[in-house]
Amino acid sequence: MSGTFVGMPAFPEAARDAVRNPTLRGNLRHATHTIRAKRARAVAELDDWPALREAGRRIKDHTLRHLDRYLVQLEESVTAAGGTVHWAADADEANRIVARLVKETGESEVVKVKSMATQEIGLNEALLEEGIRAYETDLAELIVQLGKDRPSHILVPAIHRNRGEIRDIFRAEMGEWGRPAPEGLTDTPAELAEAARLHLREKFLRARVGISGANFMVAETGTLVVVESEGNGRMCLTLPETLISVVGIEKVVPTWQDLEVFLQTLPRSSTAERMNPYTSTWTGTTADDGPRTFHLVLLDNGRTDTLADQVGRQALRCIRCSACLNVCPVYERAGGHAYGSVYPGPIGAILSPQLRGTASEIDASLPYASSLCGACYEVCPVAIDIPEVLVHLRERVVEGGPAVRQGNKVILKPAKGHAAERAAMRAARWTFTRPGALRTGQRLASRTRRLHPRALPGPGRAWSATRDLPPVPAEPFRDWWQRTRGGKDGAK
Amino acid sequence: MSSRDRVLGRVRRALADVTPDERPYEEAVNRGCLREHGHRTPGQTVELLAENLADYRAIVHRGDAEELPDLVGRLLAGNGSREVLVPPSLPPGWLSAADVARLDDLAESTPHRLDQVDSVVTGCAVAIAETGTIVLDGSPDQGRRRISLIPDHHICVVRVPDQVVSSVPQALERLDPARPLTWISGPSATSDIELDRVEGVHGPRKLEVILLS
Numbered sequence: 001m002s003g004t005f006v007g008m009p010a011f012p013e014a015a016r017d018a019v020r021n022p023t024l025r026g027n028l029r030h031a032t033h034t035i036r037a038k039r040a041r042a043v044a045e046l047d048d049w050p051a052l053r054e055a056g057r058r059i060k061d062h063t064l065r066h067l068d069r070y071l072v073q074l075e076e077s078v079t080a081a082g083g084t085v086h087w088a089a090d091a092d093e094a095n096r097i098v099a100r101l102v103k104e105t106g107e108s109e110v111v112k113v114k115s116m117a118t119q120e121i122g123l124n125e126a127l128l129e130e131g132i133r134a135y136e137t138d139l140a141e142l143i144v145q146l147g148k149d150r151p152s153h154i155l156v157p158a159i160h161r162n163r164g165e166i167r168d169i170f171r172a173e174m175g176e177w178g179r180p181a182p183e184g185l186t187d188t189p190a191e192l193a194e195a196a197r198l199h200l201r202e203k204f205l206r207a208r209v210g211i212s213g214a215n216f217m218v219a220e221t222g223t224l225v226v227v228e229s230e231g232n233g234r235m236c237l238t239l240p241e242t243l244i245s246v247v248g249i250e251k252v253v254p255t256w257q258d259l260e261v262f263l264q265t266l267p268r269s270s271t272a273e274r275m276n277p278y279t280s281t282w283t284g285t286t287a288d289d290g291p292r293t294f295h296l297v298l299l300d301n302g303r304t305d306t307l308a309d310q311v312g313r314q315a316l317r318c319i320r321c322s323a324c325l326n327v328c329p330v331y332e333r334a335g336g337h338a339y340g341s342v343y344p345g346p347i348g349a350i351l352s353p354q355l356r357g358t359a360s361e362i363d364a365s366l367p368y369a370s371s372l373c374g375a376c377y378e379v380c381p382v383a384i385d386i387p388e389v390l391v392h393l394r395e396r397v398v399e400g401g402p403a404v405r406q407g408n409k410v411i412l413k414p415a416k417g418h419a420a421e422r423a424a425m426r427a428a429r430w431t432f433t434r435p436g437a438l439r440t441g442q443r444l445a446s447r448t449r450r451l452h453p454r455a456l457p458g459p460g461r462a463w464s465a466t467r468d469l470p471p472v473p474a475e476p477f478r479d480w481w482q483r484t485r486g487g488k489d490g491a492k
Numbered sequence: 493m494s495s496r497d498r499v500l501g502r503v504r505r506a507l508a509d510v511t512p513d514e515r516p517y518e519e520a521v522n523r524g525c526l527r528e529h530g531h532r533t534p535g536q537t538v539e540l541l542a543e544n545l546a547d548y549r550a551i552v553h554r555g556d557a558e559e560l561p562d563l564v565g566r567l568l569a570g571n572g573s574r575e576v577l578v579p580p581s582l583p584p585g586w587l588s589a590a591d592v593a594r595l596d597d598l599a600e601s602t603p604h605r606l607d608q609v610d611s612v613v614t615g616c617a618v619a620i621a622e623t624g625t626i627v628l629d630g631s632p633d634q635g636r637r638r639i640s641l642i643p644d645h646h647i648c649v650v651r652v653p654d655q656v657v658s659s660v661p662q663a664l665e666r667l668d669p670a671r672p673l674t675w676i677s678g679p680s681a682t683s684d685i686e687l688d689r690v691e692g693v694h695g696p697r698k699l700e701v702i703l704l705s
Contacts, residue, residue, distance in 0.1 A: 031687050048526040055523040062520050065510050068503045081670070087496040139693060140684035156684055163685055189685040193693050200694065205603040221669040231641065231680040231695025238638050239603050249499065254517055256669045260661040261525065271683065274544060275623035275660075278695060279675035280637075286672050288599060289636045304502035310509060407502040 008340030010365035015334035038272035077222025081284020095126035114138035115213025152336025302355030324376035346376035367393035442476035528658035544624025548678030561589035573610035579635025
């Protein structure tokens, strides 16, 4: 995945810094609580929400179980409609294809619609190395790009910035990229949006190449769908002569009718609106309307590895609505950067370690970035059982075992950092299968309770730094039970 | 091996554990979702459309065929528009009372030229009451998708009740996926700054919908 996040510390360290930043915590709390309440109202308007959720789950599962067939059908439909389909096994290959396509147009600038897939593969950085400048045109992505920052939320990538910070970024950086911020720019959202409009309109009107992702691809018709709010998507999909869309292979749905489910569940789950302001659909190219050349780059980059995992493959149902981020108590406090990936929050905690593998420290720590409270599963419009996958991935991190990496079967080694945990579990197993040893140990613990330290030594210190150690009772429970027959003898 | 073969091969190997399910798609994915939410008369459906359009800050007007030219003229004047962009086959009467210069969208018109136009007037393909959405499909009374995008003021005429449906599923049934479709729900908006909704970023900042009866 993106080079942007290489060398990230593991989740606990990254989160510790975030939790100490009161501005960040305030911004996040305000944002997640606002959208949480709005989403609940928007969902309550549809009596058949459980049926829509179930339909979304079934459509996606059906598609995934026949993914090869639907991808081939999609390729045929897009080609028949005048588009060209490319296949990319990994990020490098996708970046090479896009850079080549842009160079063939003779252009050195492109305008971009917000796209998770292109962030995932680090496309902007790869294009820059080839001398091509990519302009992000979504307001939040613009804030992130100008601020030399990283996105922290799937839907609102600059959610960690407040209006004052955004004004400062615009004032300082816009001039470097094109039209400078207006004189005397204040921090009211309307003025900031206007500054972005003026800055970007120059780019839209002269752009010859647009790059997008897609929310859905319809196999039956070859139609691509982009949902958005600002109109920057419409600009990038309409005005350039060449359009290049980079889309993960899991975004395909079989039929045009399937959109009826997702165009109801996606807007209400993500921005909590009945419908997002703009939805654009295009099928190949249309004479005299929109781009004359259309390229679709189908991206694997770890998706087939994820598909190979019987428990984890359900993560590929994700439609990137971000409802799970907004309800997650861990995300709300730690913020998106701590997840070290373009996919933060609960979905990121199961998606990133599957797309990238669990070899790095950050990826091995992600399955633990959760309290397993289950709120993410409750709100998910395609019913991904995120807690189930988290537990499954924790087991894989600790125990190792068979997995698929880049299409090859591998046996993963247990993660290094978990040696102490594994040893503790082995010791527990040994003890629990030997009642005599357990009894002796418990009595010994009770008798020596005055000598116990109040914090754990060594690696355990991290745990006890924020928690009190539970006091050891004066008498083990089993002794008390035997002595009093469960309290029936009137003992205290 | 080509990347196509590599990716498809990986997909097939990844699904080796999946038992074959050769039921037809319609049977495998039985939706059981509602075709519309609630029971409404055609009149009530139009009312709901008006309500939901207004809720997302579109400005809603009503009129019959006779009143339409005056109404369009007033709205253009009210916006201070001097030049209006028109699709190839706008019904001739719609602009008959408007005191504006007409600009046809020709292939050679550059985006910069269209950026100087004040307003655009179009028809629509279908409107969705439950979501407050109008859908344009590039028909001759709607024109290329760029004309409803670049000018800052969009007047869209919806014929009621025949162009109005209740729900998203009903709209999709009526639309042709081969056409370039643009779904519009209110003016351009962003919530990227502290989740405060701001109308008007890159698309038209003012959307006026005329419900034509």
